[in-house]
Amino acid sequence: MAVSPSAIQAPEHVQEHGEVFTRRWVVDLILDLVGYSADRDLVGMRAIEPACGSGAFLVAMIERLMDSSRRHGRDLREAYGALAAIDLVPRNVGLSQAMARETLHSAGVRRNVAQELADAWIRQGDFLLEPPTEHSTDFVVGNPPYVRLEAVPRDRSEAYRMACQTMGGRADVYIGFYEHGLRALRDGGVLGFICADRWMRNGYGARLRAMVSGGWAVETVISMTGVDAFEDEVDAYPAITTFRREPQANGPLVVEASPSFGPSEASEVGALAAKSTADHVHKPAFRGARLGTWFSGSAGWPHGSPDRLALIADLEARYPSLEDETTGTxxxxxxxxxxxxxxxxxxxxxxxxxxxxxxxxxxxxxxxxxxxxxxxxxxxxxxxxxVALEEWPRLSEYLSQHRELLAKRHTAKSGRWHxxxxxxxxxxxxxxxxxxxxxxxxxxxxxxxxxxxxxxxxxxxxxxxxxxxxxxxxxxxxxxxxxxxxxxxxxxxxxxxxxxxxxxxxxxxxxxxxxxxxxxxxxxxxxxxxxxxxxxxxxxxxxxxxxxx
Known part of the structure; x- marks a missing residue:
């Protein structure tokens, strides 16, 4: 559901908007994981960056798009619809457009064409209130803003709740980015985000987890706690997750990175992800395993080492739950x-x-x-x-002494004060x-x-x-x-x-x-x-x- 943002005040200061900028090697890892690579005809495909910031993802995507156009003999002027980058903050839009023009021109693209492409690809807007059409894109990638919904001005937060079905309770704004990004994918399309991992377990992520299990396959989960993944220090528990619009057939690659995880380890993980099967891998900077299945429904996803998650997935597939009708437990x-x-x-x-x-x-x-x-x-x-209090005179006398207190409780609003x-x-x-x-x-x-x-x-x-x-x-x-x-x-x-x-x-x-x-x-x-x-x-x-x- 799209909600017009025209009457809603947008925040102007970057820090109020929950922005954290991503290191280039992390960007490249995510692009590799989703398959946004030059060996594919990217000119004929479409990719969205829903919160482009100063262009960290966008620059890498443009470079890969240009490489792809050369390999496949495509004219870059055919790529006006190949990228769509959005940001709520006007200053970020200007920075991203400048970065795009410079990247294109440095690669030999004429300035007028570079200007036209940058203008076509990058615009100011609110991804949550002006979402892309469903089933309209092949890739959605980025680092959504990390900000609590209660920190957003009331009119805008109410509009977000109306626009995003999964944004319940004390949700973070990034929940809506996942929802609209996933819905935008065509069949077989892939979303890749680096974002806080709280939604995987917290109550406010229940609707999003249920949505994912209803039509998207979890392909990669990389825990990045303590990893130097951002340009600034971040007090959060980030994870890279990728999802494909298709039913979950096999389990994802699960990786637990240590603080020393960096560019070389990212390349190793990218290679692991390309394999349909992966043995349990134990390296100094990360551990990884491909699970046989994943966890469905709205319940929280488990956390722990890849080896432990693989075991839990296996045990859940083979053994009955503690609460079980067959044993009356x-x-x-x-x-x-x-x-x-x-x-x-x-x-x-x-x-x-x-x-x-x-x-x-x-x-x-x-x-x-x-x-x-x-x-x-x-x-x-x-x-x-x-019970009927008149049938229990001592109970009635005792509780009546506290009636004023008991009647004030929320549970007593129906009139059943005792x-x-x-x-x-x-x-x-x-x-x-x-x-x-x-x-x-x-x-x-x-x-x-x-x-x-x-x-x-x-x-x-x-x-x-x-x-x-x-x-x-x-x-x-x-x-x-x-x-x-x-x-x-x-x-x-x-x-x-x-x-x-x-x-x-x-x-x-x-x-x-x-x-x-x-x-x-x-x-x-x-x-x-x-x-x-x-x-x-x-x-x-x-x-x-x-x-x-």
């Missing part, structure tokens, strides 16, 4: 009340006994066993929904289950025999078929940790932040393939909190001898 989170000081108590006489549930908190499981602290949840729910944010699941308190805290250095499953209900800082796992101590042994292992470390975020202090969606990504072996002796040993390892032994037992169940670094 479910994953959930405990109750959020929205008013803990009202709904949590130590007084067993506060309300009717039937309206109190023993509540498990993260500190109750710190030892590896549930050691209940004596906290209760005041429970306003039953199997049918919220509800907790989450509904209490009937019968969960009596179920055997595993608890996992929401913040921990490593995955830490603890068994509850059916005595407590989890607080919202605890995740729970129940199952109809699994012996939960056997499953607990598997979850204690480093194999389960492999998934958590790849999908979750490690917070300050080294703690992993767990979420139900990450736990559901864990793969488990076929329950019927675990022999009785191994199951008994897993129980023993779980009871003793022996992660090393649990890992030793789990590895062969996945057909593994060890885990990669």
């Amino acid at each position: 479910k994953v959930g989170i405990g109750v959020a009340t929205g008013a803990d000081r009202v709904f949590i108590t130590e007084n067993p006489e506060l309300v009717e006994p039937e309206r109190l549930l023993p509540l498990a908190l993260p500190r109750d499981i710190a030892s590896g066993e549930v050691q209940w602290s004596g906290k209760y949840l005041v429970n306003p729910w039953n199997a049918d929904g919220l 509800k907790t944010i989450d509904r209490v699941i009937e019968g969960l308190v009596d179920c055997e289950k595993l608890y996992l805290p929401d913040f921990k250095e490593a995955i830490f499953p603890v068994r509850d025999s059916g005595r407590t209900y989890p607080h919202h800082n605890l995740y729970w796992v129940t199952s109809d078929k699994w012996d939960l101590r056997v499953l607990g042994g598997l979850l204690l292992s480093d194999v389960a940790g492999l998934f958590i470390e790849a999908y979750s975020v490690r917070m300050r202090g080294g703690y992993l932040r767990f979420q139900a969606q990450y736990l559901r990504r864990i793969r488990v072996p076929d329950i019927d393939a675990i022999e009785a002796e191994t199951a008994t040993a897993l129980v023993y390892a779980f009871d003793r909190r022996d992660r090393q032994e649990a890992t030793r037992l789990a590895l062969p169940l996945y057909g593994l001898e060890s885990l990669p670094d």
Whole structure:
């Protein structure tokens, strides 16, 4: 959807526009990866640079276009439609046009022709509000601006949200560049960007990830954290990604570059990408591997070394998820009340006994066993929904004392002022289950025999078929940790932040393939909190001898 930018104020200062200029060897690597090379008839193709800045990509593209025209006997005056470069900042447009004219003239192109081509190729505009026609180009390349949407003037940010379906939540502006760039590709066309990698895992990238998996193949993912890829120092986690407009048939080349990665290593990676298969490559400045498949849907993409990503992709293809209908295994989170000081108590006489549930908190499981602290949840729910307060006079009297506070909560806006944010699941308190805290250095499953209900800082796992101590042994292992470390975020202090969606990504072996002796040993390892032994037992169940670094 195109939105007219005519009435929207554009930022004038370059730094306000989130610009970071790319080194030439990085530009050449991206152009190689997308196939923008002189051995192809580039005059007869079309390439777009959606945020041209001072011309870093544009100059390299013009040089390759001129080389291609000579090789294929094409007149460069046929190439008026071969390039399209856009920038929001007028000063950048002037710089890029000057660079284009000088590049052309230095190669022998007459000044009048150079002027005409530069004017035809480069214009001022807003790529997000004036996107190219869908299915109209063969290449989209560049380094989109990196700026948070809330830093953009309100009228413009609202227009961006209207124009870009994938730009939800607290998205960065570059999300829209990916969306419009991908849509502009013809069948078989390729997009190559160097950009922050946050969208691959964060919630605001979910719509874009879903869009990609719906019609574009991920071909290359190169993590560039710490690499000197830009003209100025950048406080970000950049990655080079390339996408082709075709269904995902095979997996991408995944590369993890170290800070010493430079031009010579870029040439090696370009050569690797040209191969349809690539063994696991370990070099001093980078590690790389071609995966057998990639990750689909809106869920966050995992992160880690190429060897680990290859293993995760393989395990996800071969083994069932932890949450699985065939074993009746479910994953959930405990109750959020929205008013803990009202709904949590130590007084067993506060309300009717039937309206109190023993509540498990993260500190109750710190030892590896549930050691209940004596906290209760005041429970306003039953199997049918919220209880009728008139049927529970002590509960009614107690909650009514706090009605003003409870009614102010967002969850109470519907008029149901005495509800907790989450509904209490009937019968969960009596179920055997595993608890996992929401913040921990490593995955830490603890068994509850059916005595407590989890607080919202605890995740729970129940199952109809699994012996939960056997499953607990598997979850204690480093194999389960492999998934958590790849999908979750490690917070300050080294703690992993767990979420139900990450736990559901864990793969488990076929329950019927675990022999009785191994199951008994897993129980023993779980009871003793022996992660090393649990890992030793789990590895062969996945057909593994060890885990990669």
